Amino acid sequence: MRFLTAKSALVLATVGLLTVGLSACVSESADTGNAGGTTEKSELQCGLASGEAASGDPIKVGAIATASGGVDFSSSPVAAQAFFDCVNDNGGIDGRPIEYSFQDDALDPTKTAQLAAGYAADTSVVGLVGDATFIGCDVANAEYAKANLFSITGVGVPQACFNSSNIAPINAGPRNSAIAILQHLQKEGQADRVFQVGLNTQGNGDWVAAGIEEYAAANGIDIVGSELSDPTESNWLPLLQKIKDANPTAVIIADPGPITASILAAAEQQDLRGEISWACTASCYDAQFGQQIGAYWDGFISNSELQLVDADGTDNELWKSVMDAYAPSDAPRDTFSQAGFLAAKIFTETLLGMDGDIDRDTVSTALQGVTGFSSDLLCAPWYYGEADAHNANHATRMAVIEDGVYGELAGCENVNDPSLQPIVDREKSEGLAG
Template structure:
């Protein structure tokens, strides 16, 4: 499946924001912000990421680690420090199962936080449910990550991302959007699934769509573009990492297709280098989804995330969308645990408390995020989109609500807890 090239592209597509954002000026604020180090009995919290293997897929876990360091330097959980244990699943299902068992059974973790892996969701669903431990993940990618009672990612995921971009185009060009083609790498539970939300949504509007799944290791960009154009689409979504998308846009430019079809992509293209990589020809012609608000927005939570990374992370840790996700996962967990009696914190009380999170607000999110007692979790389903404009990705005002038919049960649950009208 050439997973290495795909994942490396995903990392490049979001990691480049480190240079674009810069550092923070204000001091980091975490927990009670006491300025006094916690010295009580540690609370063990684990995390699973993928490091050794095709690529280092651990930005979310590193951000969670930085936040917990900041928390421990500022009073911890009402005096108790968090012992954050981050484990590498090595991109291997067997190893993923081993480290999960280590954290949960051997170390007695009360929760897992900041997880970021293509492997973890599928490999460990059984133990998460059997041990009734909550995973407040930073980044979910495969479908498995969004269909578990005990796994709640703070990111949106590729399917929601694609659907939002299409909805923005549909609303921006009334009556023009009827047929959609979506390109996707052929990774099980990622590729076609990432396109299906947009395809199903346009069909619900009386339109039509198709997915073209391909092996990126043997991709012929011109053939893909010609195959898509044979469908006579109004929109083409390039649901790939940047490094795979660029040759597709180059092939489309050779065919002079910028004004013949509307072009879009999910958050994997939300990269400050993307507009330059595809060139001036595409100015004002490409819509790109954003899973969260703009990383350089300068809002209080955005600035605090950067301050936490600058003071308690490593200079080599990415300052990217995935890092934002890990920061949020750690923060919501810490703020939830601080409401508990510190002498009675254990796995059952933590699981119950996390499931009681029904309205966590941050200016990094477009709407309140939640866990709740739902059978599955995809709470980050509303966000902005950006346009390629003058060599930059410029965020459009407002937030797009993902109306993916697959989210019907999620939306119903949101009505139940008062998040949605």
């Protein structure tokens, strides 16, 4: 995602524009060359780490992301592209380069279905990696299931991304992210009166809001207000008045970063910080977000579905180095970028571990067989498996902005969403998490 400064976001909100332009970064025409980072490409340990460019027959891989239409979740495939470029400079898949492309569904489920059908029909496409569609997992999964095509999705957003047979997200999802915030606020004694904010989108905003309501009901938390707005909303004064009237101890926002930035800009003008704990789902966890919303919001809390972006660790350091060397300089360094990188890394290591032919059927079998994949980016091992629901990542971290920079507020905590229980039971009985 790309984020706006608080001032810019307010201006855009005033004129009703929240679209974040990304045309230069979409599909195969994306500029993913060296952005002038300090890390030498020859030093990076990607794939075979041979230092020799792959030159064999390409292995085609695709992705679908929402990169326009009001929200921009393309940081996931941008990072996947960067990692695959690094892999291709280091021997590829036993000499074969990965030919990667991602396409923008423009926040249109009809277009998502068309793009998914195109990938499904092209049997030379062996898998999908780093997808990040804001609205289209249900229609996409229908096409993938018919074609035995599987996706290691970077960023799942609507419920359908997690309740699909052929889609397995790296991220925890907005519902888990929101409940994780509520759990933390409860633990810190800040959840006496909670106001929730989100999108009025079927299978997404309503699903997240229901999760907050269900957790609150089970834990004696008072939800004093709930507002689900249209993704194109630009006037936040009615929302802010409702928050004032509700007098909450905490506000949980489950909106994309640019929308959240515009809400916060309007709230700052109204001086609504007060004693309220303001928090946002992982959609706001970007290395630059604190500087963009300004010093007024020091103490602002976000959930992080993966490792904090400035943390140590082999994979986190590799992600940062790959982005410096291969991604555009303005590509976000956020949770969703980490997710796209990790999706590409899991895919690469899976293919390197295969024997025999690499085609759609063999890759699909190999992907479903991924179990116990450990990374310092994750709180627990990731897996795929054969199932009609996938949510392997259900433990997250919390971050807080101080002096314009996110720092760790709380380490790994399991998300106690009752709807996860069937998945947790299955991973334990089948040993999927290792």
